[in-house]
Amino acid sequence: LTMPRWNENHAAAASLSACTITTTTTMNNPSTNTNSTMLAKDQTRLRIEKMEAERHLRRQRTRELRVSRAAEEKRNLSKGNPGDVDFIGLVHQWREEYGGVACSHDDPQEEEEAERSKHGDKICVCVRKRPLNSKERKKKEHDAVTCLHPTATVHTAKLRVDGYSKYCDHNSFKFDHAFDEESSTEDVYLY
DSSP, rough: OOOEEEEHHHHHHHTOOOOOOEEEETTTHHHOOOOOOOHHHHHHHHHHHHHHHHHHHHHHHHHHHHHHHHHHHHHHHTTTTOSSSSHHHHHHHHHHHHGGGGOOTSSHHHHHHHHHHHHTOOOOOOOEEEOOOOOHHHTTTOOOEEEEEEEEEEEEEEEOSSOOOOEEEEEEESSSEEEEESSSSHHHOOO
């Protein structure tokens, strides 16, 4: 039976990579027991150093995340959109992904108009999103509605069962016309 012994490449083991083990000594040799205990101590020490290095990296990433979250919160407040940074980020991510699907209000919607006139419908439903008011800003509520013509999407902030992980439900509603908070009342009445 042979026992493992350190390879000559000890520098690689010191840099927290996997250590290479060769088998060249035998169990009958009395120095093997001391070599194996030294090997076990060295492996344990290397594992501890690796764990400490990983812990240091995790703590450093956490500090950087806290700093970036604080900067993001300041940016959101300056834009007039207070609230939870994570939920605002999830809504922003959704808007970037689906932001290009908005249609122009000037596009001819002959199919929809023909469908409405076929059934005798004479009602056109328009919706306009309003900006956050001062009361909502004081409560630190965030912008939770996105209007991309012809849909309005409500982003509902939720926590997973673990009570820590955050996610958003996105419920879209289709209208004849959907206007965002930058549209005026005159724009709505044109349609």
